[in-house]
Structures are given as C-alpha cells and as structure tokens.
Amino acid sequence: MSFALRRVMIRGVALSVGLALLLSPAWAAAETIGGGTIATPAVGPAPAYAVDGSGFVLVKNWNFGTSPSSTVTDMSIMNSHFQYHDQHGLDANPGYGASMVAPNAATAISGQPIEGVDTTSPVRAFFTDTLRTYLVPLNGATTLDPYLLNTGSGAFQPKWNLPGGGSRLGQDVLWETRVRYVTPRHFWFALWADGNNWNKGAEYDLIESFGYDNASIGGGNNYDGRYWHSSVVGGSSATNYHANWANGMTANGIPAYSSPVYNPAEWHVWTWLYRQDNTYAAFVDGVQVQSGTIHWTVGGGSTAPAVNMSFHFDGTWGSRKPETRNDFSIPASELAGKYYEWDYSRVYLRTEPVKDNTDSTGITLTAGTGAWVASSVTPGHIGTNYLHDNDTGKGTKSVQYTPTLSQDGTYNVYMQWTSGSGRATNVPVDIVKANGTTTTVTVNQTVDGGTWNLLGTYALSKRNASVTVRTTGTTGTVIADAVRFTPIASEVIVDNARLSNSDKTGTWVHSRSAPGFHGYDYAHDNNVGKGSTTARFTPNLPVAGTYNVYARWTADDTRSNNVPYRITYNAGTVLVYRNQQVNGGSWQLLGTYPFNAGTSGGVVISNGGTTGHVVADAVRFELVLP
Ligand SMILES: [Ca+2]
Ligand SMILES: [Ca+2]
Ligand SMILES: [Ca+2]
Structure with missing residues (x-):
C-alpha cells in the first residue's frame, strides 16, 4: 500500500490505487465484454467506420x-x-x-x-x-x-x-x-x-x-x-x-x-x-x-x-x-x-487527453538550483521520456500540468511515474480544485511505477484545474511524468422502475397519482401486508468514498409517518425512519456514510411496523468531494 493511499484514506475517502490502464498496442487475445470504463476496457476491434477520428x-x-x-x-x-x-x-x-x-x-x-x-x-x-x-x-x-x-x-x-x-x-x-x-x-x-x-x-x-x-x-x-x-x-x-x-x-x-x-x-x-x-x-x-x-x-x-x-x-x-x-x-x-x-x-x-511532460502546451517547469532532466532510462513512462529533479535544488523546482478540460465536473485524477529505490517517498502533489482551494497528496515514487495511480476524486473546473509536482521536503529523486483526468458521475440515482423481482418482497402497487415523484412513477404498499413488503435500492457506485444518501417519496396525509430505511454501507448497517406525510417531491437526506465502489451497499425500504401507505420512489447517492 502506497503512502498516497494511506494519505487519501485519512481524508475519509477510501480510494484504490494502482488501476492499470490497458494500453495494448495490438490486440491478439480473445475478445472480452469489458467492464464499461476506460480503466476496465474490453478486448476487441476498433470501430468499423472511423466516423470521428481515432482515440476511442x-x-x-x-x-x-x-x-x-x-x-x-x-x-x-x-x-x-x-x-x-x-x-x-x-x-x-x-x-x-x-x-x-x-x-x-x-x-x-x-x-x-x-x-x-x-x-x-x-x-x-x-x-x-x-x-x-x-x-x-x-x-x-x-x-x-x-x-x-x-x-x-x-x-x-x-x-x-x-x-x-x-x-x-x-x-x-x-x-x-x-x-x-x-x-x-x-x-x-x-x-x-x-x-x-x-x-x-x-x-x-x-x-x-x-x-x-x-x-x-x-x-x-x-x-x-x-x-x-x-x-x-x-x-x-x-x-x-x-x-x-x-x-x-x-x-x-x-x-x-x-x-x-x-x-x-x-x-x-x-x-x-x-x-x-x-x-x-x-x-x-x-x-x-x-x-x-x-x-x-x-x-x-x-x-x-x-x-x-x-x-x-x-x-x-x-x-x-x-x-x-x-x-x-x-x-x-x-x-x-x-x-x-x-x-x-x-x-x-x-476520454480527456493525458497531460505528459513532453506535451507542447499545458506544462510549466520551474527550476531554481539545477534543472529538470529528461530521461527514458527507466521503463514504464508515458510518451518518449519523463523528467527527474536530479535530486538537487530541493524546494526550488516544480512541474505544473494544466489540462484542457471540456467542462466543469467530477474527475478521478491519476498520476504515473517510474519507480526505483533511489526515488523520493514523500513527493507533494498539489491539485487545484474548482473552488480555488488546493489539496496536497503525498506519493511514494519508490513503488507503483509504470501504472496510473489514483490521487483522488475531485470537483474540477476548466477555468483553473491544475496538478503540480513539487520537490519541497523530499529526499531522493522526484519524477514528473504524466497525469490524466477521468470524468465520473458524482451521483447515482436508483429509481423504483429499475428494481427487479429479486429486489422486492411482498406486493408493490405502481402509481402516478400523487405529484412529485422521480422518474416514471412510484410504488406503494397499498397499506397492506405490513411487515412483508420490502424494496432494495442498490446503486453501482463509480468510486469508493463518502456519499450523502437521499430518499424521495410523494407526501400525503394517508402516508406512514415512520417508514424504516435500512442503509448498508462499508462498515455495517444503520436504520433510520422518515415521515412520508411531509417533505414529498424532493430529495431528503437519510445520512452520510462511506461506501465501497460497486454494488455492495444500498438502501432497503420496508413497511414493517408502519401505519399508512409506504412509498418507494427513488434513492440517490451523492459523492462527497474533498
Ligand atoms: Ca458476432
Ligand atoms: Ca512522459
Ligand atoms: Ca420513481
């Protein structure tokens, strides 16, 4: 585990590092279905018609x-x-x-x-x-x-x-x-x-x-x-x-x-x-x-x-x-x-282009005592070479990467370097966020070379986004190779229309009669079958992290005032109750909890112990950004 990972986890956003990007030059292996992201690509042919250039x-x-x-x-x-x-x-x-x-x-x-x-x-x-x-x-x-x-x-x-x-x-x-x-x-x-x-x-x-x-x-x-x-x-x-x-x-x-x-x-x-x-x-x-x-x-x-x-x-x-x-x-x-x-x-x-030290734009070198040195000796770099600080002039040198983002949004920020025993273990990397503040992540360049390492997930703006490698306080050689920015969705909504039979028990009745629902309709328990009717909302979260969990319903005097929501997060389960007689038609916060990436977490709405109609409309998971 790299220092970068521990550092990020301290911030309460557990993010995995070491996502390998498949940059295979020629595919000869059997085709695969793929994971649906650039970080988890499929094996197979390029588009049959190059309708818009290359790079897909x-x-x-x-x-x-x-x-x-x-x-x-x-x-x-x-x-x-x-x-x-x-x-x-x-x-x-x-x-x-x-x-x-x-x-x-x-x-x-x-x-x-x-x-x-x-x-x-x-x-x-x-x-x-x-x-x-x-x-x-x-x-x-x-x-x-x-x-x-x-x-x-x-x-x-x-x-x-x-x-x-x-x-x-x-x-x-x-x-x-x-x-x-x-x-x-x-x-x-x-x-x-x-x-x-x-x-x-x-x-x-x-x-x-x-x-x-x-x-x-x-x-x-x-x-x-x-x-x-x-x-x-x-x-x-x-x-x-x-x-x-x-x-x-x-x-x-x-x-x-x-x-x-x-x-x-x-x-x-x-x-x-x-x-x-x-x-x-x-x-x-x-x-x-x-x-x-x-x-x-x-x-x-x-x-x-x-x-x-x-x-x-x-x-x-x-x-x-x-x-x-x-x-x-x-x-x-x-x-x-x-x-x-x-x-x-x-x-x-x-995706967005990678910013590499060899790019002609968006790279700003600062050098005081001594200069940055280009090298291609250690394999595993992006482009034709990488820069190193020659282990001199500590604190006077930096490399700033300024990406051309197409729009403001939430991004996974990755960095690649070449690793070796002579590298610094404590390289400070500054990420400038959309609100103008800076988060500093410390990376250990003695390990994890030759792959994209996740620095974290941030709200970035095309106006001011940058990543800067500094040498302040470092012992050993500092590498500046490349950074990349992968846009992700920062919220996932699971609507009742997306639930399959295995997500539900009892009988849910679909309705569009009360206003304020999300999506096509909402479901309710018809005020019967108390204790036997449940609906499980399972998000596929793009990244591990802390999420605000919201639920939505249509409000009415006939609703239950104590609907149980059982939230499963990465460290257990918590039960909260909400009054569906009020606050209909908007997202209501159930709580804020850490989740793993993927489908291991979620929310179960049930009608146990309730009096009045229980509504299951939609649940929303919103990533809390550093
Ligand atoms: Ca076929
Ligand atoms: Ca490079
Ligand atoms: Ca709905």
Whole structure:
C-alpha cells in the first residue's frame, strides 16, 4: 500500500490505487465484454467506420455468436449481461403490441411471458456468429392483435448502462451495432438509448422503423422495413425525418437503404457518435444520416442533472401509437421465417487527453538550483521520456500540468511515474480544485511505477484545474511524468422502475397519482401486508468514498409517518425512519456514510411496523468531494 493511499484514506475517502490502464498496442487475445470504463476496457476491434477520428477505447463488446471469437456465446452469458424487462411500462401504458419474453422464470418480472411456458417456438437462438431473436405467438394464439398483447418478442437490454452518460461524462461516446431485420407486417424495430429518466428528455433513436401502411410517412407501406428514421427526442436534429422518412433518407444520400434493389437480409452497421460538446451524429455503414445537439440531462437543459445512458435492442412488433396506428391483426403463420439478427454491439469512449511532460502546451517547469532532466532510462513512462529533479535544488523546482478540460465536473485524477529505490517517498502533489482551494497528496515514487495511480476524486473546473509536482521536503529523486483526468458521475440515482423481482418482497402497487415523484412513477404498499413488503435500492457506485444518501417519496396525509430505511454501507448497517406525510417531491437526506465502489451497499425500504401507505420512489447517492 502506497503512502498516497494511506494519505487519501485519512481524508475519509477510501480510494484504490494502482488501476492499470490497458494500453495494448495490438490486440491478439480473445475478445472480452469489458467492464464499461476506460480503466476496465474490453478486448476487441476498433470501430468499423472511423466516423470521428481515432482515440476511442472499446469499453463494452457484446459480440454475439457461438464461435470462440465471440463474447456472448450462449443464453447463460446472455442472461448475466442482459435483462428482458419492460422498464418503461409500455405494456401497462399501451403503445406497442408485443411483450418481451423472459428466457426463464428467474429472469422474468411479474406477469411477463416466459419462454417454454407461454411459447412453443424459439424466442432467441445463437448461431456461429450471431444471435437471432424472433417474434412468437403467446399461449397458442393463432391471430395476433396488438390490443391483446398476444405476441412475444426477443428484445433485450444490457444491465449495464453508462453512468452519467453523454456530455456530463466528459467523454465522447461511440456506439456501433451490426444488425439486420427480416420482418413481418407491422413490425417495430428500434436501436435506441435513453436516460434513467425516460419521459424527461435524453432519448435518441439511432434507427427506428415501423412496418405499417401510411402513405404520408415513409413513402407508403413499410412492411419490409426499407424506410426508417434517425433522430433525438429532447434535442435538435438537422434532418426532419418525421415529415417523410423516404425524403429524409434521400436528403442524406440513401434513397432506398440498400440501393439499387432493397434486400431485407442485407447487413448494416449503425453508428452513434455523441461528443462531450453535446453534438451528435448518426451513421449507417459510415454514411452520416443525422446530426444535431442534445443534452443528456433531465429535460434536456444545459444545467439540469445528468442521467445515465441505457441502450435498447428492440426487435419487436405492433404499434398502438396514434401517429402510426393501424387497426390490424395478422395470422401467426406470418411470423414464420422472420427474424432480427444481431452480430455485435460495441460501445467506445474517448476520454480527456493525458497531460505528459513532453506535451507542447499545458506544462510549466520551474527550476531554481539545477534543472529538470529528461530521461527514458527507466521503463514504464508515458510518451518518449519523463523528467527527474536530479535530486538537487530541493524546494526550488516544480512541474505544473494544466489540462484542457471540456467542462466543469467530477474527475478521478491519476498520476504515473517510474519507480526505483533511489526515488523520493514523500513527493507533494498539489491539485487545484474548482473552488480555488488546493489539496496536497503525498506519493511514494519508490513503488507503483509504470501504472496510473489514483490521487483522488475531485470537483474540477476548466477555468483553473491544475496538478503540480513539487520537490519541497523530499529526499531522493522526484519524477514528473504524466497525469490524466477521468470524468465520473458524482451521483447515482436508483429509481423504483429499475428494481427487479429479486429486489422486492411482498406486493408493490405502481402509481402516478400523487405529484412529485422521480422518474416514471412510484410504488406503494397499498397499506397492506405490513411487515412483508420490502424494496432494495442498490446503486453501482463509480468510486469508493463518502456519499450523502437521499430518499424521495410523494407526501400525503394517508402516508406512514415512520417508514424504516435500512442503509448498508462499508462498515455495517444503520436504520433510520422518515415521515412520508411531509417533505414529498424532493430529495431528503437519510445520512452520510462511506461506501465501497460497486454494488455492495444500498438502501432497503420496508413497511414493517408502519401505519399508512409506504412509498418507494427513488434513492440517490451523492459523492462527497474533498
Ligand atoms: Ca458476432
Ligand atoms: Ca512522459
Ligand atoms: Ca420513481
């Protein structure tokens, strides 16, 4: 354990050091799915189309197929990385005419059709290099009708999402998917993403297509899927596809999707680029088909809270939406030979640039007695060399790194050096924070060389952020090599809509009747089943540290005035009570506790010992910064 780690822990923010960044020059190893961050990248290929230059790091690599070169090779792996939940209440709030089918009871939510129980034909099947999903009749239906919800789909959604996705992440996002769809009449296909606050902004449809008969949109019937649109909701788009999909496609040089003869079995690669400056572009086979701007925030405002980015793979059927409505049904036999087929989907991130001693800008050397000396003798440095103080002029020398941050935000700050026995054990490193104050971290350069070492998590501003290596008080050689800044989301919100069956006991009733809830709705215990109804809110925290824990509810005289919240943090469990008759519609602090990174902590709301309705709406974890 380095001195840097002990020093940071003293400040009450336990942060791990030694995160190795994979900078492999050429990948030859087997592909991997990856951890979803630049610090935990995936192994796999670069984007198929260099739509916005280089520098993208593959962080999620879902490569479907049974071949050894794939990463999602069977339903067991599929189930561990994907869910099949109707998270936006589409069944309960009818708009679309098919239900996602769960592979088995363990992966199903309440009331959801289950493969092999409600179906007799395959819903999802793996091939050598792909996954096919199918539309299937449910419970033996022979005539399919969207109003009867008697059609099942193999649609799916990753359990992982991009925390604080989009511009607030401070990273460029590139999402690439290779897919084809051979579909029956009235299909609905969408490759899209939204925030964890659906209906409140932050949605884009990389591609969306409906198989319906409407001459005013899409140039007539679109039963074979040749027409589509690509646009954002809650932002601006350069091309108005909604007036006429065919005209929108023509405007972007793609008159018939696959020209000159439309072929539904042809593969296409869809790419979404979302830059940290809030601009975006969409591409099919490397050809740009849409562009515009969007803020990935609640309501789309530039200063509104950021929301996560969730990805959706919707190969489904039927629509009851007014703008696309057809009063229709089809014989189930029309589904024969139809499918959606998925080769891969990959997410890449491009982070802030590293500041290295060899950079031409943003590096300020101060030298009094003697000079900084460039060397490349010890391996494990960034760029062509590193600087050392030659163990002279102590206190008169410093190296200041001034990064070009795209925006103010919360950052993990890392430093790399080369280590050796002659190095200093007590190098002071100053980090200037957004509020103008400085935190000094002391690092031991005799160890942990050749890797990125986390100095801490800080609120930084693009106006004044800097990191300075000093030599004051040091004995032994001081190294100045490189620093890097990785933006992270400083809060995580877990909404009731995100809870799975295994997170809940008893019966929770969904409602939108009382105002002030977070997300799509809230849940309540209906004032029954006292002592048997619980809901567990488990955040995936980006970094270990101290967090303010808040809960939210809708208030009413009929609520309980002593709702128990059991908070599990890194050193145990604490029970607090809140009065839900008051303080509704805003975040109420439950307490401040240290948490480990990941999913080991959380909050359980229960109705034991309560009188009156107990509400479970959302829980928020806010990182307390030094
Ligand atoms: Ca594949
Ligand atoms: Ca260097
Ligand atoms: Ca809610």
